[in-house]
Amino acid sequence: MSTTSEPAEIIVPVAQPKPNGPAAAALLAAGIGSLILGLLTTLAEASPAIKAALTWVAAVGPLSGKTGGAVIGWLVVWVVLGFLWRGRDVNFGRVWLVTLLLVGLGFLGTFPIFYELFTVK
Template sequence: MHGTVREKTNVVRATGTGTTSLSNGAGAAAVLAAGFGSFALGLIATLADKSAGIKSAMIFSKPTGPLSGVTTSAIVVWLIAWVLLHVRWHNRTVNLGRVGAAALVLLALGLLLTFPPFADLL
């Protein structure tokens, strides 16, 4: 209860002017979840490439092959992360510098892991 009250104080409302200043929590949740989703995509793709067992488990649709499982799993990770982070942060003000840096690092790693010559080094 106390936590809820404290969280709501982070939503500044200037009702007199009709403007509303939203907290950055919802945006931070979306950004970090996108980072998680991107990283999950690169990681699962790399794991499927390295392990025959994981590659076989990723065949959700036979015509498309392992790509179907890799991408579906990454989307599931992304959406779950988004929902969980949104529920936790949507009314809060978070340290966006750290969250943004983490999200961009995850995105960069995800991008690198999708690049075959980089994944082959691992």
């Protein structure tokens, strides 16, 4: 019976570092997109005029404008930040904290008990 020892584990070689700007831009844009969704949802409750303006598709109602606006805003911000931060390193910790805050605000703004506080009676 012959025994063969397991080959030593090969550790992943250090891959070339990449500038974190493009990643930070993607995360921050997602945070801003979330905030826009929460903001538009709350604003539509607070103002019948805004609610009407956000009715882009009649069958869907204002949800079409709230979500459409958020998606457009998110993409525009992503393109702009991606351009500005291309090939650059930014303070990732700070960007991540701001992103978390913005995503949190997005969740809050889309929560009915919160946005109905602003409903025009």
